[in-house]
Amino acid sequence: MTDLSGSKPTTPRSTGKLILLGGLMLLAIATFVALGIWQVERLYWKRDLIARVDQRIHAAPVPAPEGATIDAMADEYLRVTATGTFDNSKETLVYASTELGPGYWVMTPLRLEDGNAILINRGFVPLEKRDPKMRTEGQLSGPVSVTGLLRPTEPKGSLLQSNDPTTGWWYSRDVAAIAADKDIGKIEPYFIDADEAPNPGGAPVGGLTRVVFPNSHLSYAITWFAMALMVIGLFAAAVRSELRRR
Structure with missing residues (x-):
């Protein structure tokens, strides 16, 4: 049809x-x-990771491991303690942006009794205190004990900026590169974020580690x-x- x-x-x-x-x-x-x-x-x-890390950061501190390979997943944020002497002459400043504003992490090698070293993030200083002469009270000498969180090295730089040892600009806490640049010698493959224990003169300011897992x-x-x-x-x-x- x-x-x-x-x-x-x-x-x-x-x-x-x-x-x-x-x-x-x-x-x-x-x-x-x-x-x-x-x-x-x-x-x-x-959720399991957050629970394990929360347990680590609130646990009693254990001696910082020496001569061991660090497993970032198993050891990061482990609360540790180490005793030695700060080598303030080999301090390195790493650019940081924190809740206190822009400034620097003060990375100082802690020389252990056996001559080896652990790089310590002593804390934050603002831009105006970049020069150690502006915070002489905090340049500790003699034996000290440091308690803080174990952190794995941060090689090469940040997402936006690469470390440039030749100009002294650091954007990440690259343990091996800092040790080579400052001729620190044998150093552990991690650094310690110092806790909030106050430093003389109020600088550097420790305890600013952000433990955040989206x-x-x-x-x-x-x-x-x-x-x-x-x-x-x-x-x-x-x-x-x-x-x-x-």
């Missing part, structure tokens, strides 16, 4: 096209579900699962539409 209205007749999609569409949507659903499950696994891993895995998981549900909804709508056509 001839269609006198002039409009084209509606024809159902071919079975092949429906199978292809269904396959693509099932692949998308599987991918989104897999990503959601991965984020849930990461959520539990991050934990957005739950929201990411919800997003991926929601996208999987959206694709399921679209697929169901496409199937219903095709059934109506037929």
